[in-house]
Amino acid sequence: MKTKANDFNLISKRFLEEYSKNQQPIRVNFKEMVDHIKFQDRATHSIHIYPAKLLPNIPYFFLNNDFFVKDNEFVLDPFSGSGTVLLESNLAGKNSYGCDSNPLARLISKVKTSTYNISILKNIINTLKMEIQNTTVDSNDKFPDVVNIDYWFLPNIKLQLHAILKAIKTISDDNYRDFFILCFSNCVKKVSLADSRISVPVKAKLNRETNNLHPFFDESKSKLKRLEDLDVFLKFTEIVYDNIKRFENKVKINSKSQSTKIISDDARKIGIPDESVDLIISSPPYAGAQKYIRACSLNLGWTELSSKDNLRILDKKNIGRENYSKADYLTLKVTDIVEADLLLTEIYKINPLRAHIAANYLLEMKQAIIEASRVLKKGKYFILIAANNQVCGREFKTQEYLRMIAEDAGLKTVCRLVDDIKSYGLMTKRNKTASVITCEWVLILKKE
Structure with a gap:
């Protein structure tokens, strides 16, 4: 295991050195780089079904790599979903914090990272x-x-x-x-x-x-x-x-008890002190995201985590949500990202709702990224996983817009990796005006 971690260290340094020379994205394949583990059978990953899970090979690479984080340090996933990053953090000997607006996701994360007799x-x-x-x-x-x-x-x-x-x-x-x-x-x-x-x-x-x-x-x-x-x-x-x-x-993988805490139901209000985490790894939702609350509605009701009347309130907490009233998009919001605003102005002429979904997504993600930057220690890294998609037939450069937001929030882009998607849970057509996501970007950001 130590040899593999050393390999990951060397690969990471090579990525950053190569990017610093030409500033060009580097093609990778995380499934090939981390091909010695069957994640479906690993620990408690499959304890509960959940839509659009993060490919665990990605957090595994960064967590089993002391270039980015060392044993017993603290890892944050502000969009923790069903706890893929949190579990891999624990298995790698790190402590973790998670945030998610979906109470079922928070329960899955809590249970899968707990210890039981x-x-x-x-x-x-x-x-x-x-x-x-x-x-x-x-x-x-x-x-x-x-x-x-x-x-x-x-x-x-x-x-x-x-x-x-x-x-x-x-x-x-x-x-x-x-x-x-x-x-x-x-x-x-x-x-x-x-x-x-x-x-x-x-x-x-x-x-x-x-x-x-x-x-x-x-x-x-x-x-x-x-x-x-x-x-x-x-x-x-x-x-x-x-x-x-x-x-x-x-227990066989790691019998030690690293701590995991679900600390918030809102990535925009994490609720821990400034500069208190050593690494952030997260795959935020997308504009017009998976319908997480609707997908979990039967579970939320039977477990009494939510009444049926409260489902709409939970949905409104989701960044990237689709449900808005006409009054919400009478005018188009300005994101202050020039390229995005030009594109959204054109989309608004065709479909005001889709333009509003995308614009509001960027504004709420700006709040979340600023908050993530606040709690990250200086000199530490934020691994942001995102993908471009289409809105009304036009390319929406999600990863590029999020990168601009991150840089405005005081983070420096030190590397960009591109991984072609073969069979991930994210490879879905979420609505008739969206497209299939075919590659994923991993942005390595550093707080300087």
Whole structure:
């Protein structure tokens, strides 16, 4: 492992030296540079599904590399999502801070970076089984405030889920209760009528389409049949034991207990002192981003992390969101990035909403980057991962605009890396006016 870290040090120095000579982006392939680890099976990365996860090879490279950060120093991800950077920080012997506006993302990050006694986890699942056997649930019960609950869940599934939730809520220890709530959350969509291939809830097609051409009819019909007779507790138990194995694996990789704290629900208000972190690694959302709250709406409801009425409020906290009223974009906001403003003026003539989404995204990202620069120590690095996309058929140079914002905030660009995307979760067409993201930029910024 030490040899690999030394290799990463040398590669990093070479990147920065090469960039300093010609200021040209350097093509890389993080999957090839970090090809000795199967991240799908690594520690607790797969503890819960989450849309558009960061490729873990990228933070692994920078965290197992004392050119950027040393053991027991503090790493921040102001857009931590499901905790990829936070977990890799811990496994690499670093402490970490995270921020995210989505309460489900914060729960995933908290649990996957926590420490558990495996024997206690196994004892609790056995206790839950007995608790559920003694739990009475009927259709007159007060169920969690899940959006369109009867549309997404068969009656027998709904009753079983509620019985499991009631049993979990009897667990007295908050930390252990969070583990089982997260396992329960990961079970929710698997036993719903939502199509598991699509991140946002879309009901699985259960009727034969015209000319019998619908490609997923048989698969959807098979899922419905399984749900009619499904033992949800058995499914939940399978998820619990899979996650217990992940924690056993996590201890084998690093048995030390580095600290992780979820410190804020807003990257613009991180809430820690000036110059208190040694490295920032983050992949912020994009303008017209993944619909994180909608994608997690069933989970948020069943875990009681959000009522259905609060979902809109949560969505408004997302940088890069798409939902605005017409009153919001009666006039186009000015970002003070000349190239961006010229482009957005042209887009506004075609589609005022898309122009507003992109403009407001840059203004809110400016606040977030200024805040990140505030908490970063002098002489330390900010690894910013971003990608260009299209808005109304025009190239929107997200990474370039964010780089300009960062430089205005007192950060110097010391290297730009470009990694072609082959099969990342970010390679999605998010709406009809957006495009598929085909390469990712890694900006290495330094606070001087």
